[in-house]
Amino acid sequence: MRCWQDIEQYGLRIWFTDPDTGSILHLSRSWQRSEQENSPAATRRLFSFQAGALAGGQIVSQAAKRSADGELLLATRNRLSSVVPLSPDAWQMLSAPLRQPGIVALREYLRQRPPACIRPLNQVDNLFILPVAECISLGWDSSRQTLDAQVISGEGEDNVLTLSLPASACSPFAVERMAALLQQTDDPVSLVSGFVSFVEGQLTLEPRVMMTKTRAWALDAETAPVAPLPSASVLPVPPTAHQLLMRCQALLIQLLHNGWRYQEQSAIGEAELLANDLTAVGFYRLAHVLGQFRNTESEARVEAMNNGVLLCEQLFPMLQQQG
Incomplete structure (x- = not known):
């Protein structure tokens, strides 16, 4: 379950999976923000069931349907649907x-x-x-x-x-x-x-x-305080060169994963800024790869991105040996 809020509304989404088909469905609801103080999302009811119980439970239903976008629709009449706690072995x-x-x-x-x-x-x-x-x-x-x-x-x-x-x-x-x-x-x-x-x-x-x-x-x-949080940060702060390589790798993975559509100009701008930072620490070849994006066609960009990923994979072990 994930709760969310914006200026006007608040809501939640709960994901379920069918063990027989492996498909993932969701329940989604939203309400006016003015109701949030008296009725937090986790305490709201969906199809007569409390959201918190649904999020940690299994649905047993004789009349469940799904919409085209994967939303789960439950019948609540005549006890056709019920919710039981999720068993430890369910997953x-x-x-x-x-x-x-x-x-x-x-x-x-x-x-x-x-x-x-x-x-x-x-x-x-x-x-x-x-x-x-x-x-x-x-x-x-x-x-x-x-x-x-x-x-x-x-x-x-x-x-x-x-x-x-x-x-x-x-x-x-x-x-x-x-x-x-x-x-x-x-x-x-x-x-x-x-x-x-x-x-x-x-x-x-x-x-x-x-x-x-x-x-x-x-x-x-969770709707009530549980315990104080531990204070120490556990993730190490990487050195500048290592951090730049991680930023470069993340950008390349994002572009290879999602493609260039709808983000071409912003991605090119980010790549050029990153190329300047990489040049400053001596990663000239990797900076050159990022600098090629503006003046290359789509096939050449894909080749350049793959070359960039390979360069990152080669540079990470070298930095680890030095540090």
Whole structure:
């Protein structure tokens, strides 16, 4: 579940998956902002069910329908639909690509899947479920207003997953619940679902629901204070050269993923500014690649972007050896 708000309205969206088909559906609602103080989104009712219960539950229905855009429609008459708490084993019924065995497998899946411009239209193709074996660091970054954690997820050498949850005015206690869950030892977190993205070149998951050995916790459904947040920041501050490489890699991945349509001028401008910064630290070849975007055609741009990605992959190990 994710809560949101703007100047005029507030609302929520809850995602569900059908274990038989693997399709992902959603429930979405919005209300006038003037009602928010007395009726927070997590306490509102959808199809006679409280939103918080829906977010952490399983729907059993004899009369469920879906709209063309994937919205779930429930019948509430004659007890045709009911909600039961999500069992700890429920997610084990799900398969790839939604549920991945670990961060290493997820990276490989994302690397091999086609670009967004040629994939089937899917509103939630960055939603995944990953295992959590152990939380190795946890901290609140006050400058970013974000709770960060690093957890072990799956097998492999590079199996550390970064979780980052920004504070939100419409779900103010979500970060407290996340921190409390990752610190408890009597009922530890075993699985997490959320949306993955590349933040400065690093694969990061924004958690939505955390599963322990006994129950599911929808973070945005928390309506009361839980516990103080840990103060220390856990993510290292990268040196300038490394940070520029991460920015460059993130830009190239974004362009290869989404294409140039609707963002050509802004992307070219960003690439040229980044090229100046790369030149200042000595990455002349990579800066030249970014500087080619304005005066090249689409096929040549794709080749230049692929060359840029390869250059980044070559430069990262060199920086690590030096530092």
